[in-house]
Amino acid sequence: MAEETALPRAERRRRTEARILDAARSLFADMGYERATIRAVAKAAGVDPALVMQYFGSKQELFQRAVEVTPAPGGRSGGGQVGGPDPGGAQAAVEEVVERLLGTLPMKLGELSQSRLAMLRSMLTHPEAAVSARRALGEQIDRVAQTLPAEDARLRAALMTLVLLGVTVGHQLLELDELRDVPEEEIARLLRPSLRALTGQDPR
Amino acid sequence: MAEETALPRAERRRRTEARILDAARSLFADMGYERATIRAVAKAAGVDPALVMQYFGSKQELFQRAVEVTPAPGGRSGGGQVGGPDPGGAQAAVEEVVERLLGTLPMKLGELSQSRLAMLRSMLTHPEAAVSARRALGEQIDRVAQTLPAEDARLRAALMTLVLLGVTVGHQLLELDELRDVPEEEIARLLRPSLRALTGQDPR
DNA sequence: TCGTTGACTCAACGAGCGTAGAGTGAAAGT
DNA sequence: ACTTTCACTCTACGCTCGTTGAGTCAACGA
DSSP states (O other), rough: OOOOOOOOOOHHHHHHHHEEEEEEEEHHHHHHHHHSSSHHHHHHHHHOOOOHHHHHSSSHHHHHHHSOOOOOOSSOOTTTTTOOOOOOHHHHHHHHHHHHHHHHHOOGGGGHHHHHHHHHTTTTTOHHHHHHHHHHHHHHHHHHHHHHOOOOOHHHHHHHHHHHHHHHIIIIIIIGGGTTTOOOOHHHHHHHHHHHHTTTTOOO | OOOOOOOOOHHHHHHHHHHHHHHHHHHHHHHHHHHHHHHHHHHHHTTTTTHHHHHHHSHHHHHHHSSSOOOOOOOOOOOOOOOSSSSHHHHHHHHHHHHHHHHHGGGGOOHHHHHHHHHHTTTOHHHHHHHHHHHHHHHHHHHHHHHOSSHHHHHHHHHHHHHHHHHHHHISSSSOOTTTTHHHHHHHHHHHHHOOOOOOOOOO
16 A cells, blocks of 8 residues: 555665654644653654664653754855944844844744744753753844843843743744734734844934 | 641641642742652652642642632732723823733742742643633733733733743743843843833834 | 665563552541 | 541552563665
8 A cells, every 4th residue: 555665774764763853843842841752752753662762762862853953954044143243333233133033933833943842842841951942042142142232231132032932932832812823024023123122222 | 856736627737738739839830740740749748649639639630729829818909900991191001001011020939929930830831731821821911902002902912921921931930041130120121111112102 | 695784563661650449546526 | 435527648550651672574785
């Protein structure tokens, strides 16, 4: 019935591992670390639970592999470095960091955002996920803080990052009715002045 | 060694139940629903696990009792109703709602905020906690939306509420270094213009 | 062609969990 | 004083979990 086209061994292994990782990401993102069982991941991947262990060692390692950020497959990345405070074009740089922050909102439920959702879903209840979350948020705070000229740049950057965290949690994880079916541009439009106010560079 | 002053039965029962509830709140707030075991709660309360079941029926019911909001023991409450949009003093009403929102920040880790933390900790991974969280957030959104004159009042109110959720999560649950030891007034001061911007009533 | 590798399954273990029922002993009611 | 109530403990069941080791069979290298 199912036509398995007899793939070479290495390829078959790669695909199975990817299928397990996808299933793991999906389940971790939906139910969190504790409720997503190895058995459920295996069933979703059409595989024996023991195989998951054999490939990934432990549930914890599977989680880390499922959550780790893939280094930008296809999109622009890395080059976005702004290069320190720029007293001349500070105004423009601040605008840009606001836009970049707002850009982290969508991710449209794409492949690599699944791993982000998996991390966010478990960050409050699973210690290792909390470590990952603190690291990821810390990096974003660093990036934002670099662009802010104010004295309390890190605090402001943290608050800006947490604003977006709160909206993402309410939207993607709690799925509040108030945000359902609201286009991301609308959310970004309403959030923009709010984030600008947090930069301390707001030209009133 | 321990002097038990032979209390009457009813009093003894009340205190034991309260001790269990306190232990449950603390553990739920610290580790979330799944990792906080009945056995650990019982041990923390100095009691047999079976007693917890006998008093509360099930872990789920214990959680609901631990999380349910106590009707304001000592503080002013309820009377804060603003009473619908007020076209005349809209400006003042908006200011007040911003202050009220900022007032939800502190809670200083007091007794009743433990139950709130317990709910927040589990809201992403425990379905029943998610229901409670959606209800609590929905109520706050309603209250805020009533005061906002804008057409998209509910959406704006939701975003304002989520801003504070994000900050609370980062501060109380993830315990980000950037917010540690920052006095709440400082956070409120930085957040105030940001929330005002979300009201749509911002007088630039 | 034959031995070896390696992807994958089967069956089971030990531990920890929520939960149940019978039991105990001191306080309360009469 | 005798019975009843009730706060509380002991022991254990059944389930699910992560994890393990032996086994199977097709793809591979010589």
